[in-house]
Amino acid sequence: MLFIKLVNSSFKRNQRSYFPYLVATTMLVAINYIFLAIGRNASLKKLNTGTATSALLALGFCFIFLITVAFLIYVNRFLWRERRQEMGLYSMLGMTRRNLQLLVVIEKSYLLASSLVAGLTIGVTFEKLAFLGLGYLLKISHLTQPWIVPAALGQTALLMLLLFVLILFVDLLKLHRLSPSQLWKPVGTTVKHHGIIYGLAGLLGLILLVAAYWIALTIKPRVSAITHFFLAVLLLTIGTYLFFIIGSIVFLQLLQKNKGYYYQPRHFIAVSGMRQRMEQNGASLATICLLCSSILVILFTSITLYAGINNTIRSYAPQDVVMSGQRLNSQQWSTIEQTAKDHQATISHRLIYTMTAPRYGYWQGDRFINQGNILKMNSQTSSSVILLTTKEYNRITNNHVHLNNDQALAYSSNKGHYGRVRINNQQYHAKKLANYPLYFNLDHSIYTPTFYVVNHLPAGLPTTTVTCFDYQLKGKTEKQINFESALQSQLKLTTSNFTGKATITSLINGLYGGLVFIGILISITLAITTTIVIYFKQITEGYADQERFATMQQVGLSEKETIKSIHSQVLMVFLLPVIGALINLCFAFPAIRQIMVQLSLYNLPLMITVGVIVTVSLLVLYLIIYGLTTCTYRQIVDQPLTGHH
Amino acid sequence: MNLLHLSHLKRTYHPHSAHPVRALKDISFDVDPGEYIAIMGESGAGKSTLLNIIATLEKASAGEIKLNGQNLSALTVDQAAKYRREHLGFIFQHFNLLNSLSNRDNIYLPLVLSKTAVSKMEKRLQPLASSLGIENILDRYPAEISGGQQQRIAIARALITHPDLLLADEPTGALDSNTSNEILDLFASVNENGQTIIMVTHSAAAASRAKRTLFIKDGRIYHELFRGDNPFKKYQEEISQTMMTLTNGGE
Numbered sequence: 001m002l003f004i005k006l007v008n009s010s011f012k013r014n015q016r017s018y019f020p021y022l023v024a025t026t027m028l029v030a031i032n033y034i035f036l037a038i039g040r041n042a043s044l045k046k047l048n049t050g051t052a053t054s055a056l057l058a059l060g061f062c063f064i065f066l067i068t069v070a071f072l073i074y075v076n077r078f079l080w081r082e083r084r085q086e087m088g089l090y091s092m093l094g095m096t097r098r099n100l101q102l103l104v105v106i107e108k109s110y111l112l113a114s115s116l117v118a119g120l121t122i123g124v125t126f127e128k129l130a131f132l133g134l135g136y137l138l139k140i141s142h143l144t145q146p147w148i149v150p151a152a153l154g155q156t157a158l159l160m161l162l163l164f165v166l167i168l169f170v171d172l173l174k175l176h177r178l179s180p181s182q183l184w185k186p187v188g189t190t191v192k193h194h195g196i197i198y199g200l201a202g203l204l205g206l207i208l209l210v211a212a213y214w215i216a217l218t219i220k221p222r223v224s225a226i227t228h229f230f231l232a233v234l235l236l237t238i239g240t241y242l243f244f245i246i247g248s249i250v251f252l253q254l255l256q257k258n259k260g261y262y263y264q265p266r267h268f269i270a271v272s273g274m275r276q277r278m279e280q281n282g283a284s285l286a287t288i289c290l291l292c293s294s295i296l297v298i299l300f301t302s303i304t305l306y307a308g309i310n311n312t313i314r315s316y317a318p319q320d321v322v323m324s325g326q327r328l329n330s331q332q333w334s335t336i337e338q339t340a341k342d343h344q345a346t347i348s349h350r351l352i353y354t355m356t357a358p359r360y361g362y363w364q365g366d367r368f369i370n371q372g373n374i375l376k377m378n379s380q381t382s383s384s385v386i387l388l389t390t391k392e393y394n395r396i397t398n399n400h401v402h403l404n405n406d407q408a409l410a411y412s413s414n415k416g417h418y419g420r421v422r423i424n425n426q427q428y429h430a431k432k433l434a435n436y437p438l439y440f441n442l443d444h445s446i447y448t449p450t451f452y453v454v455n456h457l458p459a460g461l462p463t464t465t466v467t468c469f470d471y472q473l474k475g476k477t478e479k480q481i482n483f484e485s486a487l488q489s490q491l492k493l494t495t496s497n498f499t500g501k502a503t504i505t506s507l508i509n510g511l512y513g514g515l516v517f518i519g520i521l522i523s524i525t526l527a528i529t530t531t532i533v534i535y536f537k538q539i540t541e542g543y544a545d546q547e548r549f550a551t552m553q554q555v556g557l558s559e560k561e562t563i564k565s566i567h568s569q570v571l572m573v574f575l576l577p578v579i580g581a582l583i584n585l586c587f588a589f590p591a592i593r594q595i596m597v598q599l600s601l602y603n604l605p606l607m608i609t610v611g612v613i614v615t616v617s618l619l620v621l622y623l624i625i626y627g628l629t630t631c632t633y634r635q636i637v638d639q640p641l642t643g644h645h
Numbered sequence: 646m647n648l649l650h651l652s653h654l655k656r657t658y659h660p661h662s663a664h665p666v667r668a669l670k671d672i673s674f675d676v677d678p679g680e681y682i683a684i685m686g687e688s689g690a691g692k693s694t695l696l697n698i699i700a701t702l703e704k705a706s707a708g709e710i711k712l713n714g715q716n717l718s719a720l721t722v723d724q725a726a727k728y729r730r731e732h733l734g735f736i737f738q739h740f741n742l743l744n745s746l747s748n749r750d751n752i753y754l755p756l757v758l759s760k761t762a763v764s765k766m767e768k769r770l771q772p773l774a775s776s777l778g779i780e781n782i783l784d785r786y787p788a789e790i791s792g793g794q795q796q797r798i799a800i801a802r803a804l805i806t807h808p809d810l811l812l813a814d815e816p817t818g819a820l821d822s823n824t825s826n827e828i829l830d831l832f833a834s835v836n837e838n839g840q841t842i843i844m845v846t847h848s849a850a851a852a853s854r855a856k857r858t859l860f861i862k863d864g865r866i867y868h869e870l871f872r873g874d875n876p877f878k879k880y881q882e883e884i885s886q887t888m889m890t891l892t893n894g895g896e
Contacts, residue, residue, distance in 0.1 A: 259763045268750070268757045276745035551741040554702070555755055555802070556730020558723040 003099070007106045010086060016539065016632065017082055021075055022115055024532040028068045029119025029160060031525050034127045035061040036152035038134060043144050053138070053514040060518035064525050069163060071529045074287075076167045078536045080174060087175070097175065104171050112164040116157055123156070124148055130521070137306070137513035139477075139506070202250040205242025212236040216591040229591050236584065240289055244580075245282035249275060269557075269565045270572075273548070277541070277573050284537055285577050291530045292581035292622070295523045296614060297588050302519030304596060304610045305512045308603050312508055315413060315448065317501040318440040319349065319468035321487065325497045327352070327465040335490050343483040345473040351438075352468075353396045355388035356461040358442055358449050367422040374443045384449040385423060386442070387461065393453045396438060405455050411436035412450040424458035442466070443496065444504075477502055531625050534574065538629040541570060542636030549637055570633070571626075578622050582615065647711075648809065648841055649676035649699070654708035656694050656864075668694040670864035672708070676810075676843065681836040683855035684845045685884070687892060691864045692845045693814065699843065700733060700812050701725040713809055730755045734803030738815035740795040742787040742802075749783040752801045759806075766805075773801050777831065793824035800831060804840070811835070813844040817851050829854045849888060853881035862891055 011018050039057045044050055087100055095103075124147065131145045212235035215228055252275040256262050262271060278285075328336075340347050361371040362382040371381060390403050401409065408428035410418050418432045430452060441448050442464075457463070473480055484500025491498070545566050552562045593607065656669040668691045676682060686692045697703040698710060701717055702725075710717045712732065720728055735741075742751045749770070750757075756766045774780045777797045782790050787798065796816065803811055813832070817825035825848075833854055836842050844855060852858045853872070860868040868887055872880050 263753065263757050263763050263766070265758050265760060268754075272743075272745045272750060548743060548745070551743055553726070554700075554729075554735055554737070554741060556726055556733075556758055558726030560723060561726070 003102055003106055006090075007103060007110060010083070010107070011110070014079075014082060017079060017536070018111075020532055020535050021079065022111065022118070024071070024075070024528055025111070025115035026119040026122060027528045028064075028071065028525065029115055029156060030123035030126060031064060031521060032061070032068060032159065033120055033123030033152055033156040034130050035064060035521065036155050037123070037127045037149040038131055038145075040149055040152055041131070041145050052511055056511075056514045056518055060522060063522055065159065067522075067525050067529060069166075071532070072163055072167055073170070075532060075536065076170065078540075080171060084178075100175055101172055104175060105168065108164055108168045108171070112160060116160055119160075120153060120156065124153075130517075134513070134517045137509075137517050139509045139513065198246060199250050201242055202246035205239050205245075205247050208235045208239030209243055212239055213587040216587045232588075232591065236293075237290060240580065240584075241283065241286045244278075244286035244289065244576075248278045248282060252278065266565070269552070270569060273565070273569045274572065276544075277569065280540070280544075281537060281573060284533060285573065288530055288533055288537075289577035289580035289584075291526050291533070292578055292618065293584040293588075295526045295530070296581055296585045296618060297592065298519045298526075299523050299614045299618075300585065300607075300611055301592055301596075302512075302516045303614065304592075304603075304607050306516040307610060308596070308606055309505075309508055309512055311603055313501065313505050315439070315441045316444050316504050316508075317499045318438060319351070320470040320501045321468065321484065322440070322442075322499045323467045323491070323493060323497060324357075324442055324464045325493070327354075328467055328491075332491055336487065339483070339487050339490050340471065343473060343479070343486065345471045345483055347469050347471050349470040350468070351396060352465065353388070353392050354463050354465050355386055355392065355451075356457055357464040358384045358386050358445070359461065360384045360445075360447060363417055366417075366420040368417070368424075370424060374445055377445075377447075381447065383417070384443075384445060384447045385452060386449045387423065387452045387454055387457055389457060390453055390455050397436075401453070403453070403455050407431070407454075409433045409453040410450055411439060412448065413439060414448045416450040421452070423452065424460055426454075426458040428452065428454060444499075477506060481506060527621065534625055535629045535632070537574075538570075538633040539636065541573075542633040545570075545633075545637050566637075570630070574626050578619065581618075585611070585615065647675040648678045648680075648713060649843075650709070650711045651675070651699075652709045654695075654698065654710055655706045656691075656698060656703070657706045660706065667864055669698075669705070672861075672864070672866060674859060674866060674869075676841065678841055679836070679839050681832070681842045681854075681856045682844070683852035683858040684843065684861060685847070685849075685852050685858055685888060686861035686867075690861045692861055695861065696812060696814055696843070696845050699810075700735065701729050727759075730758055730806065732809045734806060734808035734811045736796070736799050736803050736811070736813040736816045738818035740787070740792070740799045740819075742795055742798060744787050747784055747786055748779070748790070748798045751787065751798055752783075752805055754802060755806050769805050770801070773804060776834075777801050791824075792820050793827060796820065796824075796828055797831070800828075800835075804835065809841065811840055811842045813842065813846075815846055816844060817846070817848060822850075825851065849881050849884045852884050853877050858884055858887075860887055860891055867891055 035057060038044070039054060039061060044053060087103075090103070091097075091100060127149075128145060128147065212232045215232040215235070252271055255267070255271050256275070261267055336347070357373060359368075359370050359372065360374055360377050360381050361369045361384070362380050363369070368383075368385060371377065374384075390401055393399065393409070394401055403409070406428055408421070408430040409432075410416055410421075410430040411433040416432070418430045421428050421430050433451075433453075436451055439451060471483070473483055480502035481500070484503045488495075488498045488500070549562055549566065552565075553559060557565075589607075589611065593604075596607065652673045654669055654672040655667070658666040658668060672691075672695060684692055684695065694703065698705050698717075699712075701720060705718055715728070715732075717725075717728075742748075743754070746754065752770060752773075753766050756769070770783075774783060777800060779794065779797050779801060782794055782798075787795055790798075816832070817828055820828065829851060832842060832844070836856075842855070844851065846852050854877070856872050858870045858872075859866055860870075868891070870880075870883060870887060875883070
């Protein structure tokens with residue numbers, strides 16, 4: 001059939017666009033399938049963290065599906081621009097609108113069918129691997145997953161079908177609204193004249209960026225930090241778009257007005273060339289910048305979380321079992337002994353001491369405004385304090401410290417309050433302790449406590465007795481978890497008064513491991529889409545530069561100078577987004593740090609190491625992609641220009 | 646002294662392949678300062694190759710080409726680019742303006758490349774712009790003006806360097822006949838001011854405005870006509886006749 005032949009030949013002719021497009025859709029189909037298939041895993045749901053992991057997976061899938069939708073619509077626009085002239089030619093040669101529609105339908109069906117077949121094949125192959133990876137991250141070995149999940153296959157196929165119907169509809173609508181001559185006419189590039197409103201919008205972009213950075217820099221570790229972070233992200237997104245699309249052009253216009261600067265051979269070509277490039281590419285560059293920023297932030301956050309799990313666990317459970325509340329009586333101790341015997345566990349390192357129950361509040365100058373226990377927290381809350389007596393401190397740490405009544409020792413894993421402090425109407429001069437081995441976060445709260453050692457506890461603060469011990473138990477983690485839950489239920493303690501290290505470890509591993517897994521998959525998705533966006537940009541640039549190349553040489557620029565000037569522009573255009581992304585990460589760093597602090601994890605060297613590794617890998621990957629796509633770019637530019645004689 | 650001297654110029658593409666293409670077989674002619682020469686011939690006769698060699702965009706395979714005593718074959722690629730922007734002006738069928746530059750900046754381009762001061766560029770542009778009638782469109786962009794206007798900008802770009810030689814490749818090929826005549830009038834007045842012009846064209850009407858016309862066939866100069874004191878109409882007929890004979894393969 002003629003139409004199929006035409007579509008085939010069009011695929012062949014435009015394989016430079018279609019091939020990467022198909023690779024990308026294939027990968028996206030595969031990742032969508034992997035998410036859906038893992039989300040349906042039965043053994044995962046049975047875990048004690050199953051609900052949390054499933055919720056994370058569902059959230060991750062939503063995100064990845066949104067990226068897929070946005071990507072398909074973006075690339076479809078690009079393909080449409082490539083093909084509209086072809087459509088125009090067919091139309092001029094006498095094809096009716098119905099014929100053209102049929103062509104579009106056949107083209108889209110081809111693309112859908114091939115990306116589904118290839119994508120699902122890859123998805124099924126790698127889903128098992130991804131699942132093993134997830135199991136590894138969750139530190140769980142007894143997960144099982146069938147080779148093929150038919151329900152996920154069906155769901156992926158259905159979603160992709162819907163997406164393709166959507167973009168098919170968009171194409172048909174475009175076709176309907178254009179006349180043959182409009183289709184045929186090449187899309188000319190003009191440099192637009194911009195008015196004052198344009199300049200104001202550019203300024204607005206800059207202001208939004210500054211506002212976003214300011215919010216990020218000043219985020220306080222409060223409950224509201226996450227809301228602020230999202231506000232900053234929103235401002236940043238709008239600001240980045242305005243800045244790339246408009247701000248850059250306003251800036252270049254200013255350069256053009258400076259005649260002494262502008263009319264230098266190097267600046268002249270670079271500035272005018274950049275201006276045209278920014279007019280055409282501003283939005284894409286902003287998109288690339290935001291995609292890179294997201295990759296950086298997501299990878300950075302999730303890997304830091306995961307790498308810092310041990311810190312978190314240590315602050316939640318300084319020993320294998322930690323109980324708080326009333327001092328245990330002899331009956332309870334014999335219950336513990338009995339349960340240990342039943343589970344073949346031996347108990348050691350018992351430690352019992354008294355301190356004040358953690359108080360929550362905020363600082364007003366040197367005064368701690370006490371709001372009460374963890375349930376009294378509100379948006380003002382910013383820290384918590386725990387006090388214990390010098391006597392207890394000396395006993396449990398084997399120290400012989402002597403303090404005056406107005407002196408205190410203080411320790412915090414985070415930024416604490418030292419010097420003059422006033423807690424419950426008692427004034428102290430607090431000296432910073434270098435180390436406090438028994439430091440821990442009793443409530444597992446987002447406000448890591450500061451410990452104060454004082455001679456006499458201020459009046460009106462309730463106390464709690466902390467009972468800790470370690471145990472040895474041969475066998476797997478499950479046995480330890482069983483022992484811990486048996487202990488908790490025998491002692492009739494609530495979760496807020498009983499912490500078992502094995503239990504909390506598996507819980508946190510499950511939670512953070514899931515986060516890392518999703519973070520990595522989302523980053524891969526973002527990386528694939530970014531690559532394709534860059535690739536298509538290079539192709540577009542290549543076609544535009546082909547003509548510029550020729551003209552500049554005719555006017556008397558040597559080939560070397562031409563290549564140098566154009567390549568430096570291309571490099572600049574492609575480095576801009578990644579530089580933007582790095583700036584974004586630098587500003588996001590304090591905000592992420594605050595969120596880390598909230599998650600009881602704060603380890604600056606670790607954060608910096610992870611940040612540097614993530615950044616360098618992204619840069620290397622970016623430059624590799626740039627190098628590879630530049631090959632295609634050169635192939636296009638080096639083709640002799642046809643149709644001039 | 647001759648401005649341009651060509652003797653036994655040859656150009657062969659793919660000389661070592663099984664089917665070498667001999668675009669120019671043997672071309673010799675001289676151009677004096679102030680001349681206005683049209684080069685005519687059928688497609689594939691070698692017109693564009695000849696123009697490209699004079700323009701230093703290509704090199705001859707054999708023979709001699711000298712402009713103002715400078716041997717063009719001896720220039721390296723980079724020297725050629727510099728030579729081009731200092732001594733030659735170009736006008737093309739499709740104008741070849743850079744659409745990223747305003748019209749003013751397009752005209753300035755060759756001067757900027759040779760690092761001319763802004764004040765000097767402005768001084769040079771002023772008389773040129775008024776004689777070409779482009780003062781009002783200088784701050785617009787190529788995509789915003791008509792074809793005839795674009796060609797005027799291109800002429801200004803070619804002339805602003807005060808070139809030894811103005812090379813025009815089908816300058817009216819993409820224009821309607823009224824606009825073509827305007828452009829040809831401009832060429833004539835530019836030539837009257839002493840500018841040497843070599844123009845490649847298909848159009849007998851365009852060629853009839855030149856003082857001398859060379860006809861090329863199969864890579865050789867086939868015939869030569871001088872306008873002398875002939876009226877345009879008669880001269881144009883003569884050119885058409887010659888083209889006809891050339892096409893029909895007669896002597």
